[in-house]
Amino acid sequence: MSIFNSDSSVTVGYRTITEALAAAPGQKTFATMWRGDDDSETVTFGEFKLQASAFAQELLREGVATGERVIVIMEQGIPLMAAFAGTMMIGAVPAILAYPNFKVDPAKYRNGLAGVSANLRARLVLVDGDFPEDLLDCISADGATVKRFGELPESGSWFSFDHAADPDDLAFIQHSAGTTGLQKGVALSHGAVLRQLDHLAERLRLRDDDRIYSWLPLYHDMGLIACFMLPLVYHLPVMMQSPTDWVMQPRTMPELITADRSTIAWVPNFALQLLARRVRPEDRADFDLSSMRALINCSEPVRAQSHDEFLSAYADSGFKREALLSSYAMAENVFAVTQSPVGFTPKRIWVNGAMLRNGHIAQVVSPSVPNALCFVSSGTCIAENRVEVTGDDGEPVDEGQVGELAVTGDSVFTGYYNRPDLTARALRGGWYWTGDLGFVLDGEVYVIGRKKDLIIVGGKNIYPQDVEEIVYAHPSIHDGRAVALGHYNEELGTEDILIIAEVESEADLANATEIERNIKAAVISELGVAARAIYLKPPRWVVKSTAGKPSRSDTREKFFAEHPEVIGVSA
């Protein structure tokens, strides 16, 4: 049965997220955390409320007050979700940070955590029993205390919270791109989250028998909003697994969807290719994906090739073509700005490649025209949301012209927490300047890529500056003479990090293998993603701007002119 009728003004009717949780039917299944065939945990809404209540009471005992920030760093799972909900229940403001992986450099992690903690002026940092002790040394100096939960707090009774949260009160903080220390905390109110969920649910024609599947991390907007807040507010079940378990064995996603009869899931673009290429054909024969009515490609530019590969690979698994949808979303708008409609394949167009590159205009042509480029629409705006394409002067441009996408709506954020400098740059007159390039035709939004130099690896945003700082630290690299680039890898369906760096002297090139190895090790330990390739160049190779800094665009151009084989492999 549809939760929504055709009246877009219908809302779920709650003032706050915690009110929605309080109203959840106790017996209904909420979340299942799957870690293997013999290791999964399921809670009903009633059980989840008790767990969240226990966390809430524990926080009160710790003296956490309404409005204070609580950082939650726990492994993906139900306790993490309960801690997050419990924090909101007492009117405090939770923020989930990524759990450290085994590759992390302890010193860097400590610095990053201290940076976020200081910026949020966090009152408490909640960690689980397995969290490495040596990563916590930094926290107390910033005024926050660390609370470790080796075991879940005792689940007593439903905690009857008496703080009167207002829809305009801060609900939680989502972190956006960047290394931990430089992350931008997007502050979101209960009202903004609920309005976003209403519009999204309406566009998805959410049903009370929908079942969500997710491997997405809860510190990311797709995981937090679409796969935790949406089912919590609409009282739907969600089947989860950890991102690591999924990426190691992608077949687990169709296995779980088959077993759970899931109906909705969100994935970044690269996941579609990984599922098509890294699941054995003989395994696919066992899957039944006919229950899926919305598999939504979100968080990276939507690529036709990735859709085609997935559809072809899973045609015999019952997956319906019209169930593969697209969306354009960002933490700064809580989540979705656009969503393609359920039951229809997202619109595709072909545009004149030369006119797009040279004239920045999307002129629609026949697919058979030489050099025609195919774009997949991310859908039209959900209710109360708008996208405008803007030129370099910040003014709107004509339909079909390429420019920076600016978005506004009734869930757009009010600022980065404690960062008025960053807020002033990104948010002007109620519009958020996304840094994404795209165009709009017939109301359909097409996202081309990033205006800024942001690199997106497997849905994770990486600032090139963060990579370059790591490269500069190497003694054989000329300080300030390195450029990190994102380059689309067709094989993976996401971007690779390429590094171009000048050595201090020509003689250093003899040690290129060793230098590259050291830089790769430093990049993975600090950023958690691997650099695909490092190109060491002699002194004075990197192109500088008039300000004397490396010019990423000019260096990129010079690099590809000198290395056409890289373009040939994955242009």
Next chain:
Amino acid sequence: MSHAQEMIEHISKNVIRKADVQIDENTPLVSSGLIDSFALVDILMQLEDVTSLRIPAGKVQPKDMDTVALMLETAARVGKPRK
């Protein structure tokens, strides 16, 4: 050819693809940045093929795959006969 040699050859030839980078059974691969997590999918599938075992989902973490020696230990510990 031993399982370890087969894995080393596969990783060198198909994943790292650089003639001047030599690895052995104990070379750290993930923690050193030599390979990324996307490559682990391929390596895990190869490990299943080489050992003729099925690695059950949820039983292997990146740290269990950091060296060829660890991979083979992991396969022996958690692997099950293939159908």
